[in-house]
Amino acid sequence: MAGKSGKVGCQMDVEKRVTTAFEEFSERSTQPRQDIARSLIRLGKSGAVFSAEDLIKRLHRSNPHIGRATVYRSMEKLVHMKVLDRIDFVDGTHFFRLCGSDSHHHHLACTKCHRVVELDFCLEDEQIAAIERQQGFSIQDHAITFFGLCRDCRGG
Amino acid sequence: MAGKSGKVGCQMDVEKRVTTAFEEFSERSTQPRQDIARSLIRLGKSGAVFSAEDLIKRLHRSNPHIGRATVYRSMEKLVHMKVLDRIDFVDGTHFFRLCGSDSHHHHLACTKCHRVVELDFCLEDEQIAAIERQQGFSIQDHAITFFGLCRDCRGG
DNA sequence: ATAATTGCAAACTGTTTGCAGCACG
DNA sequence: CGTGCTGCAAACAGTTTGCAATTAT
Secondary structure (H helix, E strand, O other), rough: OOOOOOOHHHHHHHHHHHHHHHHOOOOOOOOOHHHHHHHHHHHHHOOOOOOOHHHHHHHHHHHOOOOOHHHHHHHHHHHHHOOOEEEOOOOOOEEEEEEOOOOOEEEEEOOOOOEEEOOOOOHHHHHHHHHHHHHHHEEEEOOOOEEOOHHHHOOO | OOOOOHHHHOOHHHHHHHHHHHHHHHOOOHHHHHHHHHHHHHHHHOOOEEHHHHHHHHHHOOOOOOOOHHHHHHHHHHOOOOOOOEEEOOOOOEEEEOOOOOOOEEEEEEEEOOOOEEOOOOOOOHHHHHHHHHOOOOEEEEEEEEEEEEEHHHHH
């Protein structure tokens, strides 16, 4: 069975997805990578949204010697592997969020608290094909982000 | 009459829109602002996509003393006024483009040459309303960007 | 005059790079 | 023990800021 609204199911796999991703791009299982994976998994389970700096700070709490570059290097790989999502806000800032599912999805973001929700919502293939035809592009990817205020921020 | 594909119509107004925008946020019509407006109008008419640095370089050709900050200050205003569009690419870079129309629109971007095309395409109000209802957000804005290769870059 | 606006240079944020040394396998 | 990975520090890109000088009104 399930819970509230739509988003259920693949949630259990955050841990596996992160672990697998690290295995895929790493030849060695090093301490820093284990730390990063552990932190990300925790963040992923909570659905939290964070900046690179946020993650680095968090990692420094348990291991103050982990280098900025190391973290950036891992994040870059994970973003490419679509395990980590990067959400660009209109003001030019951006944050990251562990994908809650491995299927294609889009985002709904609160411009006040930066909370981000994953949406199953997508366009019809035919809509995309029509644009391709019309414009002579071959479309490989697309991003849809909705911006607004979440339940909690609407009031304040 | 018109040209090639879809996008025609409001094109004529690029100049007026830029001029009006500057009048709206400026109390004084200064030389630098006139220069910036002129450059932007030219870029707008050509549909070109450019970085802040691109624009600054271009301005330096006619007036080498115009300051980076001045240009950034104007661009910021224009982006807020939705006269200038900011397009975020997946690799974290971003470029600007004068809006070809003052109506709501989205983008199709070539990931190789950074060409950007405006699309009339949008979602149905009902689709957005459904997401609002489902998620308890109040949605104020949304951005849809398609990424791919344009006619010219597909071949290379 | 006088307040808005500018140009400059310095500060800053976020990210990347080069490289010597460490540690995983 | 070899080399993939790390940490450091410095470099970097893009943008913002503080402020004294300038300039439109």
